[in-house]
Amino acid sequence: MDTVADGVILATRDLSKRYGDTVAVAAVDLAIEEGEFVTLLGPSGCGKTTTLRLIAGYVEPSGGQVLLDGADVTHAPPQRRNMGMVFQSYALFPHMTVYDNLAFALQIRKWPREKIRARVREMLELVRLPQIERRYPSQLSGGQQQRVALARALIFNPRILLMDEALGALDVKLREHMQTEIKRIQQQLRITTIHVTHDQEEALGMSDRVVVMSQGRIVQVDTPKVLYEQPRTAYVADFVGKVNLFRARVVASGAGDTLLELTDDYLVTDVPRRVIAARTTDLATGTPVQVGVRPEYLEIRRQPASENCVAGRVESVKFIGPLQYFTLQVADDRSVLAIDPAKGEAAAEVLYACWAPEKTLVLPE
Amino acid sequence: MSERRWNWLVLPLLAAFAASFIPALLTFVLLSFHPSAGVAAVKPEWTLGNYTRVLSDPLYLTALGRTLLLGLLTVLGTLVAGFPLAYLIVRFPSRFALGLFTLLYVTSLTSIVIRGLGWITLLGTNGPLNRLLVGSGLLASPVPFMGNVYGTSIAMIHYMLPFMVLTLIPVVQTIDPALEEAAAGLGASFARTARSVIIPLALPGIVAGSLLVFAMTIGAFVIPRMIGGTTMYLMSLLIDQQMLTTFNYAIGATLSCILLVLVIGIVASANLVLQHGSYRR
Secondary structure, three states: OOOOOOOEEEEEEEEEEEEOOEEEEEEEEEEEEOOOEEEEEOOOOOOHHHHHHHHHOOOOOOEEEEEEOOEEOOOOOHHHOOEEEEOOOOOOOOOOOHHHHHHHHHHHOOOOHHHHHHHHHHHHHHOOOOOOOOOOHHHOOHHHHHHHHHHHHHOOOOOEEEEEOOOOOOOHHHHHHHHHHHHHHHHHHOOEEEEEEOOHHHHHHHOOEEEEEEOOEEEEEEOHHHHHHOOOOHHHHHHOOOOEEEEEEEEEEOOOOEEEEEOOOOOOOOOOOEEEEOOOOOOOOOOEEEEEEOHHHOEEEOOOOOOOEEEEEEEEEEEEOOEEEEEEEEEOOEEEEEEEOOOOOOOOOEEEEEOOHHHOEEEEO | OOHHHHHHHHHHHHHHHHHHHHHHHHHHHHHOOOOEOOOOOEOOOOOOHHHHHHHHOHHHHHHHHHHHHHHHHHHHHHHHHHHHHHHHHHHOOOHHHHHHHHHHHHHHHOOHHHHHHHHHHHHOOOOHHHHHHHHOOOOOOOOOOOOOHHHHHHHHHHHHHHHHHHHHHHHHHOOOHHHHHHHHHOOOOHHHHHHHHHHHHHHHHHHHHHHHHHHHHHOOOHHHHHHHOOOOOOHHHHHHHHHHHOOOHHHHHHHHHHHHHHHHHHHHHHHHHHHHHHOOO
């Protein structure tokens, strides 16, 4: 067994979990570095929570390994993995005070009473809840409970922090506030963190890297910026941000750009089907692909350009202050969303949406 | 439906209860305060003599002590055997656990006399239990289980187990498994988790089950008679003797009242303890 690379705190190798015939997680390879904030992102049922629980030790894998600091912990019980976990329901012990909840992990480790007291105070300061030691969880608000759960997970200096949709139960404003708070604490402590969520804004806003998952497998692992600008599949393009997708064929592929042709039938036929993508794709002529364009890169015009345009009947125009959301019906069953600052176009019947070659995404079929 | 309408609905039930139960209760409470007038009769004058006689007679006092001991042993036994059982059934609802539960339930439907006979066979000096204990080297010579409170408690534990388990199951179900996972993640062994999380949260069920088993045990009759024989005196057996053999209604009623006060006292104090700690939930 070869060792993990330097700086990698947690690695998984070909991790998988099957329940009978159902595959919950398959072929998951991760390498998470010291101090990183990594998010597992995907819709319900994509395997992100199962992966987290495999890492934490609450689920036995069907195959593969989990390595912590190079050591194989695949079959070690959660007690011995030295990982702090925040559950979606917080799982604060209802029959214990905040103090006892926090002190629990330290009492197990047989810390002397004075050190425990000092450390509990320290953690409450860290999460900005200094006076609530004697209260019971039922007497705390959702946000307070969450911060206590976070403090409890961090109090014994775990190697990694795991969070299972920990912000799921909070309302929007509180959620955003806690995202900032958690990020602040994470950076202050420089603790490696693995976060699970289905909220792509949350993932993009907090993470150093995001692991996009679907149906038990990893689809793409990249920084938020790269994920947004260079999604590898239509799924990623659509999950991380919004995207308009058009079926197309590769016409020619050269150094620096690729020429494609849209292949679907559209309502408005006087639009050129040429598409130029300002990126090298190395795909053979005739390869079917999907062309993706994000709504904010579509420019609304009254006349088509020579390439990179689609046209449609105006379905609706939503005015959102500085921007407008144009929905254009391009085919019987397809609409395109364009976000454009253009004003005064609402009267038109047919509009053209065009984009720059640099913004063309070429995605597999 | 508003609160007030609910109150009216309960009235018929309360009336039936009052009509049947209260007079019976009152009868023997009153009987205990009159001296005996021979067979199945009491004299009209009031007295505390029955109580002074019972509470100073070593025969009755040992019977009382033995009754409480039987209750205690049975409660402890059903807790030790029942709690892990309830926990397994709730946390691992596989076919195995379901089978276990069904087994338990079906046993509880069997006639108590038949079960008593089974225990008589098992608990004899040369019975399977003793032979196992002596044969495996755990004991030097066979232990007498029949005719005393220890053998009786074994059979009582068997009888009471379903009650304890059925009381504990709903309570264990209310314990969020995430709490146990959280404790494990914080470093707690299973024993520590049980001690610090599971048992404290299951306490209302433990107390409820214990009270149920205790109250039923100290009033139990069939098993103590079958296993304990005619020489092991318990309150229930003495009451039966006084009421149906000696026809000393005065003493019989006195013993009954003492038993009643005992049960009420224990239930009331347990509830007080429970309420004191329950605001935390």
